[in-house]
Amino acid sequence: MKYIDEFQDPELARRLLDEIRATVTRPWALMEVCGGQTHSIIRHGLDQLLPDEVELIHGPGCPVCVTPLEVIDKALEIASRPDVIFCSFGDMLRVPGTGRDLFQVRGEGGDVRVVYSPLDALRIAQQNPDREVVFFGIGFETTAPPNAMTVHQARRHGVKNFSMLVSHVRVPPAIEAIMSSPSCRVQGFLAAGHVCSVMGMGEYPELAERFRVPIVVTGFEPLDILEGVRRTVAQLERGEHTVDNAYARAVRPEGNPAARAMLEDVFEVTDRAWRGIGVIPDSGWRLSPKYRDHDAEHRFSVEGIRTEEPAECRSGEVLQGLLKPHECAAFGTLCTPRTPLGATMVSSEGACAAYYLYRRLDVPAATAREASPVV
Numbered sequence: 001m002k003y004i005d006e007f008q009d010p011e012l013a014r015r016l017l018d019e020i021r022a023t024v025t026r027p028w029a030l031m032e033v034c035g036g037q038t039h040s041i042i043r044h045g046l047d048q049l050l051p052d053e054v055e056l057i058h059g060p061g062c063p064v065c066v067t068p069l070e071v072i073d074k075a076l077e078i079a080s081r082p083d084v085i086f087c088s089f090g091d092m093l094r095v096p097g098t099g100r101d102l103f104q105v106r107g108e109g110g111d112v113r114v115v116y117s118p119l120d121a122l123r124i125a126q127q128n129p130d131r132e133v134v135f136f137g138i139g140f141e142t143t144a145p146p147n148a149m150t151v152h153q154a155r156r157h158g159v160k161n162f163s164m165l166v167s168h169v170r171v172p173p174a175i176e177a178i179m180s181s182p183s184c185r186v187q188g189f190l191a192a193g194h195v196c197s198v199m200g201m202g203e204y205p206e207l208a209e210r211f212r213v214p215i216v217v218t219g220f221e222p223l224d225i226l227e228g229v230r231r232t233v234a235q236l237e238r239g240e241h242t243v244d245n246a247y248a249r250a251v252r253p254e255g256n257p258a259a260r261a262m263l264e265d266v267f268e269v270t271d272r273a274w275r276g277i278g279v280i281p282d283s284g285w286r287l288s289p290k291y292r293d294h295d296a297e298h299r300f301s302v303e304g305i306r307t308e309e310p311a312e313c314r315s316g317e318v319l320q321g322l323l324k325p326h327e328c329a330a331f332g333t334l335c336t337p338r339t340p341l342g343a344t345m346v347s348s349e350g351a352c353a354a355y356y357l358y359r360r361l362d363v364p365a366a367t368a369r370e371a372s373p374v375v
């Protein structure tokens with residue numbers, strides 16, 4: 001398949017690995033901040049194929065995983081109302097809130113619907129003018145533009161019964177928070193290519209300079225990731241810390257100006273809580289005052305939510321790269337994709353789910369190298 005097969009070529013992967021092995025002289029810890037990259041790394045065993053000196057840390061890059069419990073509980077509260085049709089992408093339905101999830105709300109009679117686009121939710125609102133229709137808008141800079149465009153359309157077409165529960169997050173402030181943490185071990189970042197295809201690369205040079213950390217914009221196929229690692233390690237070995245674009249087939253330095261203009265019109269930057277991490281200043285978006293009528297939090301004024309995380313779940317440490325999923329005592333026993341205790345096991349992009357799905361336990365590197373489908 002075009003743009004897929006050529007980025008999974010085993011011979012080229014071998015060459016890139018050889019180059020990395022020839023370059024590296026000491027241990028380096030790199031972080032990817034994208035659930036799609038985490039899954040690609042684990043699925044293809046890339047972390048086990050890399051030389052022992054190169055460690056990949058899985059950062060808070062899964063949008064479902066970082067959505068705070070308080071927002072999940074707000075969604076549950078709104079979805080339970082008899083006058084509401086609550087629309088969401090499917091992976092949010094099993095994310096545990098305090099005591100239940102959206103599937104349970106649906107089982108109890110709530111009108112919870114899975115949609116494939118925010119525009120589907122807008123259409124449902126137009127078809128049901130006597131009901132309140134709420135879309136659950138979560139995610140990074142990648143899902144924010146279509147959500148912004150949908151709110152813009154709702155306003156333009158006067159769809160007054162449509163609103164959005166917004167919990168969008170932004171990557172650069174998360175990198176800043178990770179680098180500012182006293183326990184931070186990260187020495188280089190693989191920046192998420194799809195985020196940069198929207199936002200461009202303009203926010204990264206200041207971070208690279210201030211924290212003296214290389215940031216390499218990286219894609220999602222095995223060769224993309226190995227190339228991102230190769231360039232990051234090469235910079236670290238040379239003592240450099242610049243922003244580099246290893247995903248030029250999709251990312252332009254300025255990003256997507258139309259999408260950015262839409263974001264600027266509909267959203268405003270706000271502080272946002274990240275699950276397992278806490279509040280990060282300026283790390284999120286909410287609807288701007290101009291669109292407040294379509295803000296579900298404003299419309300339903302859900303107050304007095306008290307959240308409670310399961311005591312066994314260590315997803316906060318997983319999301320900060322302080323713990324590997326299989327080092328959690330509940331992994332694969334109390335916590336599985338069928339019985340998830342935390343969002344990192346629920347989401348298809350979560351690190352715990354990736355480790356479970358690809359049966360990642362403590363497999364010796366040599367064994368994994370022999371078994372890998374890539375090289």
Ligand code: SF4
Nearest residue numbers: 314315328335342352
């Ligand atoms: S394995 Fe389950 S309980 Fe452990 S950190 Fe991951 S989601 Fe939480």
